[in-house]
Amino acid sequence: MFLAIKEILHNKTRYLLVVFTVFLISYMVFFLTSLAVGLARENRTAVDQWDAKTVVVSSYANKSMVVSTIPQKQYQQYTDDKNVAEVGQMTVVSQLKNSSEKINTNVFGVDWKSYISPKLTAGRLPKTNHEVVVDDALKNDSIKLNSQIKINGSDKYYKVVGITKNNSFFAVPVIFSNMDTFRELKYGSSQIKNISALVIRNNKKINKSGLTQITIKDLVNHIPGYTAQVLVFSFMIIAMVIITFLIIGIFMYIITIQKISLYGVMRAQGIRTARIIESLFYQILVLTATGAGLALVFMGVTQFFLPKTVPFYSDWLAYGVLTLAIIVMALLGGSLSMRRVLKIDPLSAIEGE
Amino acid sequence: MNLVEMINVNRQYGSGRTLVEALHPTNFSLNSGEFIGIYGPSGSGKTTFLTILGLLQSPTQGKIFVNGRDMTKMTSREKTDLRFNKFGFVLQASNLIPFLTVKEQFKVVDKFTTSRRRKMNQNELLNLLDLQDVAHNYPSSLSGGERQRAAIARALYNNPDIILADEPTASLDSSRAEQVVQFLANIAHESQKGVIMITHDTRLLAATDHVYEMRDGFLRQQN
Ligand SMILES: Nc1ncnc2c1ncn2[C@@H]1O[C@H](COP(=O)(O)OP(=O)(O)O)[C@@H](O)[C@H]1O
Ligand SMILES: [Mg+2]
Numbered sequence: 001m002f003l004a005i006k007e008i009l010h011n012k013t014r015y016l017l018v019v020f021t022v023f024l025i026s027y028m029v030f031f032l033t034s035l036a037v038g039l040a041r042e043n044r045t046a047v048d049q050w051d052a053k054t055v056v057v058s059s060y061a062n063k064s065m066v067v068s069t070i071p072q073k074q075y076q077q078y079t080d081d082k083n084v085a086e087v088g089q090m091t092v093v094s095q096l097k098n099s100s101e102k103i104n105t106n107v108f109g110v111d112w113k114s115y116i117s118p119k120l121t122a123g124r125l126p127k128t129n130h131e132v133v134v135d136d137a138l139k140n141d142s143i144k145l146n147s148q149i150k151i152n153g154s155d156k157y158y159k160v161v162g163i164t165k166n167n168s169f170f171a172v173p174v175i176f177s178n179m180d181t182f183r184e185l186k187y188g189s190s191q192i193k194n195i196s197a198l199v200i201r202n203n204k205k206i207n208k209s210g211l212t213q214i215t216i217k218d219l220v221n222h223i224p225g226y227t228a229q230v231l232v233f234s235f236m237i238i239a240m241v242i243i244t245f246l247i248i249g250i251f252m253y254i255i256t257i258q259k260i261s262l263y264g265v266m267r268a269q270g271i272r273t274a275r276i277i278e279s280l281f282y283q284i285l286v287l288t289a290t291g292a293g294l295a296l297v298f299m300g301v302t303q304f305f306l307p308k309t310v311p312f313y314s315d316w317l318a319y320g321v322l323t324l325a326i327i328v329m330a331l332l333g334g335s336l337s338m339r340r341v342l343k344i345d346p347l348s349a350i351e352g353e
Numbered sequence: 354m355n356l357v358e359m360i361n362v363n364r365q366y367g368s369g370r371t372l373v374e375a376l377h378p379t380n381f382s383l384n385s386g387e388f389i390g391i392y393g394p395s396g397s398g399k400t401t402f403l404t405i406l407g408l409l410q411s412p413t414q415g416k417i418f419v420n421g422r423d424m425t426k427m428t429s430r431e432k433t434d435l436r437f438n439k440f441g442f443v444l445q446a447s448n449l450i451p452f453l454t455v456k457e458q459f460k461v462v463d464k465f466t467t468s469r470r471r472k473m474n475q476n477e478l479l480n481l482l483d484l485q486d487v488a489h490n491y492p493s494s495l496s497g498g499e500r501q502r503a504a505i506a507r508a509l510y511n512n513p514d515i516i517l518a519d520e521p522t523a524s525l526d527s528s529r530a531e532q533v534v535q536f537l538a539n540i541a542h543e544s545q546k547g548v549i550m551i552t553h554d555t556r557l558l559a560a561t562d563h564v565y566e567m568r569d570g571f572l573r574q575q576n
Contacts, residue, residue, distance in 0.1 A: 002460065002461070002464055003450075003461065003464075006452050006453055006457065007452045009452075010451070010452030010491070011452065262450065262451065265444075265448050265449070265450065266450065267433070268409055268436070268442055268444065268448060269436070269437065269442065269448065269461075269507075270433055270434065270435075270436035270437025270438065270440070271433075271437065271461070271465055272430065272433055272434070272465075273433075275465060345410075346409045346410075346433075346436075347404060347409050347410050
């Protein structure tokens, strides 16, 4: 639109301020979103990797896998089913050989032949009780292929023979072991045949006293802290998007008020109000799209400068949706000025002297 | 041909004790090819008269016909379009858009024009008003006289039937003022337009066909 663009170019500072404001808000929205998604993912990627439908935990566990324990007699009747996999979960502290640094991790005990056995990006699956597969995020703590690690202060060392990726649970990376190793770590003996949960990938229904079947969504929502985190971030992001509405609305309102006599001139010349309103909204569209676009570019750059340990995940789909939301909010903000524009009297062109 | 006609039009401002009759009931008509001059002291109602005639504000009472159509029966949008297509305003305050160069002021007309009427030639118009050198300047960098001439050029570009000029020579020196008035006279006579010019410099009235005096809201024809 000719008028809209000409005006922006002629009043660069004024409109750059608007672009800059939108840029700042968008950048913060995107940054918060990246952190929220990053954190959420660290809580759940290991669960997402299963690609399962439901999970069975002990009834007393209140849907939390972290505290669930299922004794053998309650689950053994399901072990032959290929669509049901046993998993053992334990939160542990790991330590690299010759290092005093303690690293928070999970141990997931799995059957290497089950469908929840980790997908390897390097190395091989373990063959003995002293071999494990680790998530590649542990490389930030120098744990790599062939590293020797202690788990929960064990006397023995476990050797890393395989690497997997995107396996994080409860905000810490996962170490995969076989069931025997898991049982030794958690219950002190491989003879105590407990597991934490059954993971089911088909529509099988399990109805047994002492066991509760929950959806994956339910499981994730009951990871301690997860729901609270997601809520806090969501509220912050929504609040910022709504603030866009107010800031752009007020900005454009002030600019509109300053232009009343100019609009009077245009009306006196016989330019329709609809054209003026069109121009107003076109300007908002151009300004916010530019601001948000710049923020997107900066987001792309930001991820290269952040330490790897920051839970930051570039979710371009979410950015896209939020960009749209910001633009829509800004356009809604423009409607605050619409009433003023509609009321403009061509006579104000004359009263301007 | 009759272009605009006012029948018993008056305009009051305020009410009760603050009531001002800015324009007493007035009959007036403008024909094509006619150049009319109006003079009178400040506050006598000249601008009020001109803006009612130009559909920029409504009369308190009375009827106005544009090309035989009763404007009191028109919607505000119809009036806006009529203003765009039939009227050219040269207002006391600058009626230029500040963020457009002189040439771009014409472009607005090109963009928004709804009728297919022939427009004036831009370069001819700029030459005529001696604006060639400042064609790409913004209004803020023009002298008062240049701005006024640019406003006239803008008003004429649309090739309107009616040109309403409210003190178009106020910021011009006397030789330039005479040129502008002569130009308006030529437009009226050669292109068969109706031109009304308000001024308080009675020397400029020599070029007009008819002169009216406005005093205390009463419009009286002088010749
Ligand atoms: N919008 C308005 N509200 C109230 N009074 C007005 C308004 N416009 C003009 N007037 C009054 O109407 C009278 C005529 O004004 P105007 O037409 O501007 O005179 P002129 O153009 O001859 O100087 C003046 O007394 C002026 O104060
Ligand atoms: Mg006046």
